[in-house]
Structure formats: C-alpha cells, structure tokens
Amino acid sequence: MPEKQGISAFLKAEELHKLGRLVLLSRYVVEGNLAGAHRSPNKGASSEFADHRAYMEGDDPKHIDWKVFGRTDRYYVKRFEDETNLRVYLIIDNSNSMHYGSDTTTKFQYACHLAAALGYVVVKMRDSIGLYLFSDKIEAKVNAANSFNHLNNLLIQLQEHKPGKETKIAESLHMIAESVRKRALIVIISDLFDEPSEINLALSHFRKMHHDVIVCHTLDPMEMDLSFRRGCEFMDMETGETISADPRSLARDYQKIFQEFLEKYRSSCRAMNIDYRIARTDTHLEDFVRAYLEERRRLSK
Amino acid sequence: MFSLLNPIFLWAAAAAIIPVVLHMIQSRRTVKMPFSTIRFLKLAEKQSSRRIKMEHFLLWLLRTLILLLIALAFAMPMFRTQSFGNFLKGAQRDVAIVIDTSYSMRYVTGKRTAWERAAECAVAVLEGLNPGDQVCLFTCEEDVKPIIKMLTEEKEPVVARIKALRPTFFSSQLAPAIMAAADSLKEETHRREREIHVITDNQLLPWTGFRKIESSDSAVAAGWDPKVIGDKTVVFFSLLGATSPENTSPIDVTIEPELIMVDTPIKITVKLAHSGPPKNTSVSVYVDDQETAHRSVIVGGDAQSEYAFSVPPLPPGTHAARIELLDDNLPDDGVFHFLLKVRDKLPTLCVGNKDDVLFLMKALSISLSKTSSIDVKHISQDELSSENFTDYSCIFLCDALPLSGQEMLDMERYVRSGGLLVIFPGDNASVTDYKPWTCLPALPTGLKDVSERNRKMMLRWRKPQHAILRKLSMETGGAPVITIRRLLALGELEADTETLVTAGAEEPFILERQFGKGRVLLFGVSANRAWSSLPLSPYYLPLTHEIAKYGAGIGDHVPYIWTTRSLPLSDYLPEAVRDSSIQDPDGNNVSIQSAIMDNRTVFHAENLTTPGIYSMMDSKQQRVPALAVNMSRIESDLTPINVSDIEKITGLRETYIATSKDELLKQIEDHRMGKTMGEQLLWLILILATVEFFYANMLSRETPKLTDELGIAVSGKVEGPQNS
Structure with a gap:
C-alpha cells in the first residue's frame, strides 16, 4: 500500500470534518488580494461605512452621498470598509532539536500535524496559506495561496523535507519577517531553543511589520519535567555534546531553570500582544486546535 | 580491652x-x-x-x-576488662565472698539444701580466680563474722574454710556483711578489679537492713550506704533458695497456769506460722520424750493459727517438753523446746521474831491441797546469813530490819533474779533502816498513829485482777474492815510501783514494785496484831497463801529462751553459777565465763547456739533439764524477695543477680571477659x-x-x- 501523502498523511476524514467548522481569525487588519471575511486596510464594497471623499471623475454616481450634498452643496462619495481574505504563513522550525520525541511523536511531526490542521481551517475559509521552513536558514518557502491543491502540495513538501541542522531561530525569523511584505497572520511553530532575548527581538520584528503573530511553543513533556527514571548520558541532538546526569537529583533545579526560560517568552509575548501558546506533544492535536481556535474566535468578537 | x-x-x-x-x-x-x-x-x-x-x-x-x-x-x-587491666599494668582482682549462714539456708529443694548450693557456688567462684587474685571470706548471721578478713592469694585454705562452714540457727542481715567486705577490699591500695559475691537464699528478711539512714547522728549513721561500696566494685548476688517456699513452724508456746503444781493439769497453747498454700500437718506434744498429745491440723496460707493441748498433771520436777511438727522442707524449725517446772511444795522463808511471825507461820502451815503444800521455814534475823535465798520462792521479812549490808545485797539480788520479797514493818525498824534499800516500792517517812475514831478502816482492792487478789473475790458489801492502830507513813512512790490495796480511801496498804525479774511487796502494817487486826481477818490466810503462790509463779522459771551467744546465768539460771557443768543437747559442756559488773561477779554461758534442752547437775548429782533453747523464729518467715527490687533496695548501680551456679559463672564470665x-x-x-x-x-x-x-x-x- 503506498504511503499517504499530503493532507491525508496528517489528518483523517473525520478530523477534517470536525476542523471544517472552525475558523482562524486575525485579530488585526490584514491585506489580501481576494474578497474575504477579514477586514482590509483598503476601502471596498462591504456594508460597513468608512468615510467620505470628494467626488472625482470616474466615480460611480451611485456612491454620492446626497444628504451631504444637500447640506454642503458639494459632491461627496461614501466609502465602505473593504473585506479581504487572510494570508496565513506557517513558520516551522526544522532544527534537529525539533526531531526529539520521548514518545512516538516528535516535535516536528506534531508541528506538521498542527500545520496541516491550521492549513485546512485556513483554506476552508478561503484564506491563503503559505509556509516557511527553517533551521539555521530558510530551507523552504511556499507562497500563500488558497486552494486545497496548494495546501496538499505544501504539506507534501513539508513531509518530504529532511531534518535540518543547528538552530538559528532569531536570524531566520528576521529574514522571514523581511520577506513577508503584506500584513498577515504569522504562526510560528518551534521549540524556541535559542537565546530568548534574540528571539523576542525577531518576534517584535514581525509585530513592527503589523503582522498578527501566534507562537506555538512546541515542547515534549520530558523536556519540561525531566521525569526520566534512571541516570543516563544525555546527548545534545544539535551539537552532539554529552553530559552524564541523574535526572532525579537534577529535576528540581532543571524545572526551575526551564520555567524561567518559558517565562521569558511568555512575558515578552504578552508585552508585544503576541498570542503565546505551549503545544505539548502529549496533548491530542485535535483538542488543542479546537480549544485554541474556539478561544481565539471568542476573543476576536 | x-x-x-x-x-x-x-x-x-x-x-x-x-x-x-x-x-x-x-x-x-x-x-x-x-x-x-x-x-x-x-x-x-x-x-x-x-x-x-x-x-x-x-x-x-x-x-x-x-x-x-x-x-x-x-x-x-x-x-x-581483663585485657584492659593488663593494658593499664594493674594487678588483677580482689574478691570478697559473703555467705548467708542463717538457718533458712537449710531449706531443702530437691534433695539439696540451699546451703549445699551456696558452698558449691562459693567454691566455684574461687576456682574461677587467676593466680595473683586475692580473696576474703565473710559470713553473715546475727552479726558479721569475718572468716578470712585479710585478702589472701591462697585459695586452698579458703576452700577448706568454706567446706567446714555450717549454717547457724540465727537469722542474718546482708548489709553489714557487705559493708565489712567492702572495707576489707579497700585495704588493698593498688588499683585492682573488685568484686563482692553475696551468696544467700531467696528470703526477704536479710534484705531488711538495706535502709539508708539519713540521720546525721553518729550513733545511727552506721546504716547502709551504697557509696561505701564504691562505683568500681561489682556486686554479684546469688539467690539459691526456693522461689515459692512452704514452711510451717511453731513460733511461740504459752503455758498455763504459770505456777504448775503436781495436781494441776497443764494447758499448752502453740502458735503456728505458715507460709505457702494450705496444707495438712500434725502437731505433737512430747514431755520427757513421751508423746502426750497429738492432733492433725490444717494450716492456712500465710497466716498464724493457735492450737491448745492439754497435758495431764505431772510429777514434781523440771520436765523437758517439745512441740513437734511433721517434717517439711525446713525441718529444724519444726521443733519447739520448752520446760515444764512442776512443784509439790512452795518453799517459803519467814524471818523475824517468834511473836512477829506467829500468825504468818500458822497461816502458811495449813496445806493447800492433798498433794501440795507450802513448805514454810522460820528463822530469826541472826540466822539469815547462813541461808541460800535461791531455795525459796518467797521470803517474808516480819519486822526483821535492819539487815547487814551483805544480807541486804543478797536479798536484792534474790529479788532481781525473780524472787518475791514481802516486807512487814514493825516497831524495831526505824526510818533510817529502810534507806539503804533500793528495791522498796516507797521509802517510809515515819510511823503514823491512827486516832481512835478512825481506826476502823475498809480495805479496798485497787487492782482486783492482780494475781494475788484475783481469787480473793469479795461478796457485795463484804469488803474487809480491819482495825488499824498504826500505819507506815510512805514517801513518794518509786517507778514500777503499783498500789494493790489501800486502807480507806487513800492510805497505801499493800504496795508492789517490780525489781529486776522479781517483785517486792510492802505492807503498811506489821505481821502481828501490834499494829492492826489484819492477822485476825478472814482474808489473812488466803492472802498469805496467794502471796506464797504468786512468789513461786514469777520470775524464777523461764520456759524457753532463744539461741544466743551469751546468756547471763544470774538472770536465767542462778543455781548454775556454782555448778558450771551445763551441757548442750549434744552432750558438750557449755563454756561459762565470769565478768565483774557493778562490783559483782556475773557469770555468762557462752554460745548457746544449738537448739534443744540444756542440762545441768542438780544437788543429787543427777542431770536435770536446765534450759530450753530455740532458734529465733524470725528466720522461719521465708517470704521471698522480689528479684527486681534488689537494685532499688540496695541502691547499687552495677549488680548481677543469679539464681543458680551456672548463671553466676556465666555472669562472672560476662563481666570479666566482657559482653558481646x-x-x-x-x-x-x-x-x-x-x-x-x-x-x-x-x-x-x-x-x-x-x-x-x-x-x-x-x-x-x-x-x-x-x-x-
């Protein structure tokens, strides 16, 4: 039996069915090239009044506001808010550390599943989905488009990609921020195992570019709790360094340090109005996506 | 170490x-x-x-x-500790052995006495000593007896002495013996290990002396003090007796009446003490080695009981008697010896002029019964020096004062040893003649002539239950009234003086004073009719007879004594002073020692330590029973000590308590060789x-x-x- 490819490799039919009812909304104004459900910075044809502008040649006379003409004896046309589609860029970390999994699922696999789920939700809403894959550099880029074929191709590319090398998250994120010109929804799926201050700077870069940013901090539960039962020699998956340690003795101090590490991201994301979420690989993906999108929808109203 | x-x-x-x-x-x-x-x-x-x-x-x-x-x-x-001692270059050990020789050590458990176990234990302790170790030996009975007081390295003589020892018939106290043993150990000034081995039975009695006396009074400060033993001395207690002993023993005998005449049946009451569960036993009374009474009794648990026996009248003389119980585990205290002195005549001496003693002699010469009588003898004052007073149970002095100094001293000695002296005053004696006497109930101060009007006086019995007056019962309103013309005026009464009869309300008529073991009776009137009409009174005859009987019944006869190291013969056996051939129950002569006390020679019989009947030669050169000696019945109480109380009682810190030889040897080994x-x-x-x-x-x-x-x-x- 041939190996499944594309979206069917990540999501089952019943999962797709359930995900189809969900929406991923941007909390900010976004710039798209198609009419859609999201607010656009451009004036358009929605029923939402924006402002008045002096009539110019070529304007459709039906847009003249006759009440204003009656008061001012000048021609003004009414302008309405434009509604556009959403561009969503999935930025996925493909560094070696992302390929760690204490159970059967690695963080990268989880990230791919998450990307598939979000991509499906986005495309279902007729929004565009794009992809950046990075490790120490941008390894792959897929421009945003809003078809299921595009999504399928994007996921096939993700599926076929080999693990990268070391992580240079901050550098890569800066590069990505520069390359995404229009306002978009940026979903960063990474373990963020780099210098938090630099990563936070990169995140602020996205915000400066008026992007709505979601950080899915993907972590394995073992990385958080260090609940190994026996002592062993740990080998760094990126650098190859080793250290012999008794996890039971170290666990308390380890957790304290790790909590500080998480807190740095959590506090700076709050300050930058970035949606910061911890995606644990032992959490059922469908539950995570459903809970998160429902919560986001409530907050967007 | x-x-x-x-x-x-x-x-x-x-x-x-x-x-x-x-x-x-x-x-x-x-x-x-x-x-x-x-x-x-x-x-x-x-x-x-x-x-x-x-x-x-x-x-x-x-x-x-x-x-x-x-x-x-x-x-x-x-x-x-042995290695430790060697390490410190010290010498070895000094050991004091204290053996309880009280008669409870004769208690038989199995087929062996506690004493045999004790001796074996003591020998085992000695055999466990190393060359260079020193030993001393003490026994405790009523006093501490140092058998080998000075520490010695020679073990064989000590073993020989232990084997030669036998339990005594005395009770014992452990505390003084342990202190004496500790003192002996302290004689050795070099640093050596010290051990005291106390070998006793399980009886509680020897432990009663372990009471620390807190008084600062030097007279009583000789009590037990655990500090005397010292922290470095280890005390081993070996309790080799029975833990639940059973014993029955006669602890006292009462003989009634006190004066036994030939025609008098005798009642003997035996008090039995018993420890342990109730049991059947039999009590027999033997007189002159013939069983005269016997009965089976059930003695209760840990209680005393009394049983009375009747003995038929006996011929005159002193009879050896004993109470015997069935043999038990402590057979020695199952026999209780006593003497029965049976009289046919009451030898009485009347001293005075014929006129003075006339009525008295007449009254005393009348027979008491068919078989017994008062054997009265009259002598004048001059013949007094040739008389042996101890031959008489009662002496009447009828206006016989003054006496010579020696006569007076002999007379007082007679009273002290248990005689009865009856003094009737008279016109011959002046007040100064009474003054040298020390035994009088009161010193006369003069003569009192009674006025014509007051001469009729009623005699009042002030002590109606007194032995003399008990049988002189008066009918209602029948109080004797006599005529008294002259009375002896008396000064302050001496201590131990009782007024038996008064004339009228308050005039002393008959006074009695206890002096030594005897008594002195002083009448207020003379023995003849010169001072009163007493001789003509119907009470005169019975009164004089009761006095003669009373004199025979007091003091001069002791039915039994307890074992003792020294017995003053003048008090218990005055007739034996001259005849020193007292023999113990085994036929050995008893040593009699003389000593000067208060300017007079006092004789003591030594070491009356064997229970039984002691005999002596009488005037007819026949051997007659003289003393009945019994072991002290305190020791018969075999109440066992609670082993867990020993440390509390003694206050000693480091003690070992063993109940057998093997256990003791194990403890010694543990102590000397160390504990794992x-x-x-x-x-x-x-x-x-x-x-x-x-x-x-x-x-x-x-x-x-x-x-x-x-x-x-x-x-x-x-x-x-x-x-x-």
Missing part, C-alpha cells in the same frame, strides 16, 4: 566496597540518551552539583557503615538502615511535574503562577 570472638567474619567487611562497585558498574552501564538540548541540564547541574555530591556521599557512607557493622556484629566484638556487643550493633544497624531507607526514599521521590505546576490549558494557554 577489645577483641573478637569470630574474627573470621571480618572478611565480610570487604562487602563495604559493594556500594562503590555498584556505583562504578552503574556508571559504566550508562545509556546514551539523545536529548533535544542539554543547555538546561548543564545549568541545573552547575547549580546542584554540590548538593548532589553531598547526598550521594551520605548515602554511600550510610550503606558502607551498615555493611561494616553487619560484618562486625557477626565477628562478635567483646570488651574484656552483637545486640547493640544490631540495634545500630537497624537504626542506620531505617535512616538509609527514609533518606534514599526521600531522594528518589519524584519531583512534581512542571506541567502541573504551570497549569497549561488544552488550548496551550499558561494559566499557572508567573515565576518571579
């Missing part, structure tokens, strides 16, 4: 390297574990490496210690293992998960507390 019984087990101490080896094996077998990043591990290790090292070190130390101690416990380490520390080590191992268990458990306890602490929602939102 320190040695090992099973040093081979020390090899097991090599197991102490097991924790290290395990640690090394474990570190070799470390699995390589790929991990996303070790940057946090590095930081954590940097922070907690010192703590982890300390925790690991403590665990290693505990485990190694446990293994070492287990090996050590199997090797059975011992502290040996196996038990203490096992306790220590248990404590350390418990500590290790809890400590290791605490270290391996899982740290609470950070995920739970942060409170991560399904949506990935962190809801938990922010880290400061």
Whole structure:
C-alpha cells in the first residue's frame, strides 16, 4: 500500500470534518488580494461605512452621498470598509532539536500535524496559506495561496523535507519577517531553543511589520519535567555534546531553570500582544486546535 | 580491652566496597540518551552539583557503615576488662565472698539444701580466680563474722574454710556483711578489679537492713550506704533458695497456769506460722520424750493459727517438753523446746521474831491441797546469813530490819533474779533502816498513829485482777474492815510501783514494785496484831497463801529462751553459777565465763547456739533439764524477695543477680571477659538502615511535574503562577 501523502498523511476524514467548522481569525487588519471575511486596510464594497471623499471623475454616481450634498452643496462619495481574505504563513522550525520525541511523536511531526490542521481551517475559509521552513536558514518557502491543491502540495513538501541542522531561530525569523511584505497572520511553530532575548527581538520584528503573530511553543513533556527514571548520558541532538546526569537529583533545579526560560517568552509575548501558546506533544492535536481556535474566535468578537 | 570472638567474619567487611562497585558498574552501564538540548541540564547541574555530591556521599557512607557493622556484629566484638587491666599494668582482682549462714539456708529443694548450693557456688567462684587474685571470706548471721578478713592469694585454705562452714540457727542481715567486705577490699591500695559475691537464699528478711539512714547522728549513721561500696566494685548476688517456699513452724508456746503444781493439769497453747498454700500437718506434744498429745491440723496460707493441748498433771520436777511438727522442707524449725517446772511444795522463808511471825507461820502451815503444800521455814534475823535465798520462792521479812549490808545485797539480788520479797514493818525498824534499800516500792517517812475514831478502816482492792487478789473475790458489801492502830507513813512512790490495796480511801496498804525479774511487796502494817487486826481477818490466810503462790509463779522459771551467744546465768539460771557443768543437747559442756559488773561477779554461758534442752547437775548429782533453747523464729518467715527490687533496695548501680551456679559463672564470665556487643550493633544497624531507607526514599521521590505546576490549558494557554 503506498504511503499517504499530503493532507491525508496528517489528518483523517473525520478530523477534517470536525476542523471544517472552525475558523482562524486575525485579530488585526490584514491585506489580501481576494474578497474575504477579514477586514482590509483598503476601502471596498462591504456594508460597513468608512468615510467620505470628494467626488472625482470616474466615480460611480451611485456612491454620492446626497444628504451631504444637500447640506454642503458639494459632491461627496461614501466609502465602505473593504473585506479581504487572510494570508496565513506557517513558520516551522526544522532544527534537529525539533526531531526529539520521548514518545512516538516528535516535535516536528506534531508541528506538521498542527500545520496541516491550521492549513485546512485556513483554506476552508478561503484564506491563503503559505509556509516557511527553517533551521539555521530558510530551507523552504511556499507562497500563500488558497486552494486545497496548494495546501496538499505544501504539506507534501513539508513531509518530504529532511531534518535540518543547528538552530538559528532569531536570524531566520528576521529574514522571514523581511520577506513577508503584506500584513498577515504569522504562526510560528518551534521549540524556541535559542537565546530568548534574540528571539523576542525577531518576534517584535514581525509585530513592527503589523503582522498578527501566534507562537506555538512546541515542547515534549520530558523536556519540561525531566521525569526520566534512571541516570543516563544525555546527548545534545544539535551539537552532539554529552553530559552524564541523574535526572532525579537534577529535576528540581532543571524545572526551575526551564520555567524561567518559558517565562521569558511568555512575558515578552504578552508585552508585544503576541498570542503565546505551549503545544505539548502529549496533548491530542485535535483538542488543542479546537480549544485554541474556539478561544481565539471568542476573543476576536 | 577489645577483641573478637569470630574474627573470621571480618572478611565480610570487604562487602563495604559493594556500594562503590555498584556505583562504578552503574556508571559504566550508562545509556546514551539523545536529548533535544542539554543547555538546561548543564545549568541545573552547575547549580546542584554540590548538593548532589553531598547526598550521594551520605548515602554511600550510610550503606558502607551498615555493611561494616553487619560484618562486625557477626565477628562478635567483646570488651574484656581483663585485657584492659593488663593494658593499664594493674594487678588483677580482689574478691570478697559473703555467705548467708542463717538457718533458712537449710531449706531443702530437691534433695539439696540451699546451703549445699551456696558452698558449691562459693567454691566455684574461687576456682574461677587467676593466680595473683586475692580473696576474703565473710559470713553473715546475727552479726558479721569475718572468716578470712585479710585478702589472701591462697585459695586452698579458703576452700577448706568454706567446706567446714555450717549454717547457724540465727537469722542474718546482708548489709553489714557487705559493708565489712567492702572495707576489707579497700585495704588493698593498688588499683585492682573488685568484686563482692553475696551468696544467700531467696528470703526477704536479710534484705531488711538495706535502709539508708539519713540521720546525721553518729550513733545511727552506721546504716547502709551504697557509696561505701564504691562505683568500681561489682556486686554479684546469688539467690539459691526456693522461689515459692512452704514452711510451717511453731513460733511461740504459752503455758498455763504459770505456777504448775503436781495436781494441776497443764494447758499448752502453740502458735503456728505458715507460709505457702494450705496444707495438712500434725502437731505433737512430747514431755520427757513421751508423746502426750497429738492432733492433725490444717494450716492456712500465710497466716498464724493457735492450737491448745492439754497435758495431764505431772510429777514434781523440771520436765523437758517439745512441740513437734511433721517434717517439711525446713525441718529444724519444726521443733519447739520448752520446760515444764512442776512443784509439790512452795518453799517459803519467814524471818523475824517468834511473836512477829506467829500468825504468818500458822497461816502458811495449813496445806493447800492433798498433794501440795507450802513448805514454810522460820528463822530469826541472826540466822539469815547462813541461808541460800535461791531455795525459796518467797521470803517474808516480819519486822526483821535492819539487815547487814551483805544480807541486804543478797536479798536484792534474790529479788532481781525473780524472787518475791514481802516486807512487814514493825516497831524495831526505824526510818533510817529502810534507806539503804533500793528495791522498796516507797521509802517510809515515819510511823503514823491512827486516832481512835478512825481506826476502823475498809480495805479496798485497787487492782482486783492482780494475781494475788484475783481469787480473793469479795461478796457485795463484804469488803474487809480491819482495825488499824498504826500505819507506815510512805514517801513518794518509786517507778514500777503499783498500789494493790489501800486502807480507806487513800492510805497505801499493800504496795508492789517490780525489781529486776522479781517483785517486792510492802505492807503498811506489821505481821502481828501490834499494829492492826489484819492477822485476825478472814482474808489473812488466803492472802498469805496467794502471796506464797504468786512468789513461786514469777520470775524464777523461764520456759524457753532463744539461741544466743551469751546468756547471763544470774538472770536465767542462778543455781548454775556454782555448778558450771551445763551441757548442750549434744552432750558438750557449755563454756561459762565470769565478768565483774557493778562490783559483782556475773557469770555468762557462752554460745548457746544449738537448739534443744540444756542440762545441768542438780544437788543429787543427777542431770536435770536446765534450759530450753530455740532458734529465733524470725528466720522461719521465708517470704521471698522480689528479684527486681534488689537494685532499688540496695541502691547499687552495677549488680548481677543469679539464681543458680551456672548463671553466676556465666555472669562472672560476662563481666570479666566482657559482653558481646552483637545486640547493640544490631540495634545500630537497624537504626542506620531505617535512616538509609527514609533518606534514599526521600531522594528518589519524584519531583512534581512542571506541567502541573504551570497549569497549561488544552488550548496551550499558561494559566499557572508567573515565576518571579
């Protein structure tokens, strides 16, 4: 039996069915090239009044506001808010550390599943989905488009990609921020195992570019709790360094340090109005996506 | 000081390297574990490496210690005081042996007496001594008896002395003997180990002397003080008697009447003491080795009971009698000896002129019964010096004063040894003639002439239950009234004086004073009709007869005595002073020693320590019973001591208590050779293992998960507390 490819490799039919009812909304104004459900910075044809502008040649006379003409004896046309589609860029970390999994699922696999789920939700809403894959550099880029074929191709590319090398998250994120010109929804799926201050700077870069940013901090539960039962020699998956340690003795101090590490991201994301979420690989993906999108929808109203 | 019984087990101490080896094996077998990043591990290790090292070190130390101690416990380490003594270059040990020789040591358990066990135990202690060790030997009975007071290295003579010893018939106290033994040990000034071995039975009685006297009074400060023993002296108590002894013994005999005449039946009341459960026994009364009464009795548990026996009238003389019980485990105290003195005549002496003694002689010459009578003899005052007063049970002095000094002293000695002296005043004696006397109830101050009008006086019995007056019962309104013309005026009454009869309301008529073992009666009127009409009174005859009987019944006869080291013969056997041929029950002559006391020669019979009938030669050169000697019945109370109370009673810190020879030898070995520390080590191992268990458990306890602490929602939102 041939190996499944594309979206069917990540999501089952019943999962797709359930995900189809969900929406991923941007909390900010976004710039798209198609009419859609999201607010656009451009004036358009929605029923939402924006402002008045002096009539110019070529304007459709039906847009003249006759009440204003009656008061001012000048021609003004009414302008309405434009509604556009959403561009969503999935930025996925493909560094070696992302390929760690204490159970059967690695963080990268989880990230791919998450990307598939979000991509499906986005495309279902007729929004565009794009992809950046990075490790120490941008390894792959897929421009945003809003078809299921595009999504399928994007996921096939993700599926076929080999693990990268070391992580240079901050550098890569800066590069990505520069390359995404229009306002978009940026979903960063990474373990963020780099210098938090630099990563936070990169995140602020996205915000400066008026992007709505979601950080899915993907972590394995073992990385958080260090609940190994026996002592062993740990080998760094990126650098190859080793250290012999008794996890039971170290666990308390380890957790304290790790909590500080998480807190740095959590506090700076709050300050930058970035949606910061911890995606644990032992959490059922469908539950995570459903809970998160429902919560986001409530907050967007 | 320190040695090992099973040093081979020390090899097991090599197991102490097991924790290290395990640690090394474990570190070799470390699995390589790929991990996303070790940057946090590095930081954590940097922070907690010192703590982890300390925790690991403590665990290693505990485990190694446990293994070492287990090996050590199997090797059975011992502290040996002998080696310690040698190490300090000191000499060896001084041992004092104190043996209880009270007669309770004769108690038979199985087929052997406690004494045989005690002697065997003492010999075993001696045999366990090393060359150079010194020993002294004491026995405790009623006093401490140093058999070998000075410490000696020669063991054989001590063994010989122990084998020659026999239990006495006395009770004992351990405290003075232990103190004496401690004093002997202190004579040795060199630093040596000291031991006191006290060998006794289980009786409580010898322990009653262990009462610390707090008084500062030097007279009583000789009481028990555990400090005298010293901290360095170890006391071994060997209790070799029965733990639940049973014993029945006669503890007292009462003979009624006091004056036994030939025609008088005798009532003998025996008091029995019993310890242990109720049992059947039989009591027999023997007189002159003939069984005269017998009965079976049931004696109750730990109680005293009385049983009365009737003995038919006996011929005159002194009869040896005894109470005998069925043999029990302590047979010696089952026999109680006593004497029955039966009289046919009451020898009475009347001293005075014929006129003075006329009525008295007439009254006393009348027979008392068909078989007995008063044997009255009259002498004048001049013939007094040739008389032996001890031949008489009663002496009447009828206006016979003054006496010569020697006569007066002899007369007082007679009273002191149990005689009855009756003094009738008269016109011949002046007030000054009474003054040299020391035995009078009161000193006369003069003569009182009674006026014509008051001469009729009623005699009042002030002590109607007195032996003299008891039988002189008066009918109602029948009080004797006599005419008194002259009375002896008396000064202040002496101590121990009683007024038996008064003339009228308050005039003393008959006074009695106890003097020594005897009595002195002083009448207020003369014996003839010169001063009163008493001789004509119907009470005169019975009164004089009762006085003669009373004189025979007091003082001069002691039915039994207790075993003693020294008996003053003048008090108990005055007739034996001249005849020194007293023999003990075994036929050996009793030693009689003389001593000068208060300007007079006093004779003492020595060492009346064997119970039984002691005999002496009478005037007819026939051997007659003289004394009945019994062992003290205090010792018959075999109430056992509670072993757990011994330390509390004695106040001694380091004591060993054994109940058999084998146990004693084991304790001696434990003390001298040391005790294995196996038990203490096992306790220590248990404590350390418990500590290790809890400590290791605490270290391996899982740290609470950070995920739970942060409170991560399904949506990935962190809801938990922010880290400061």
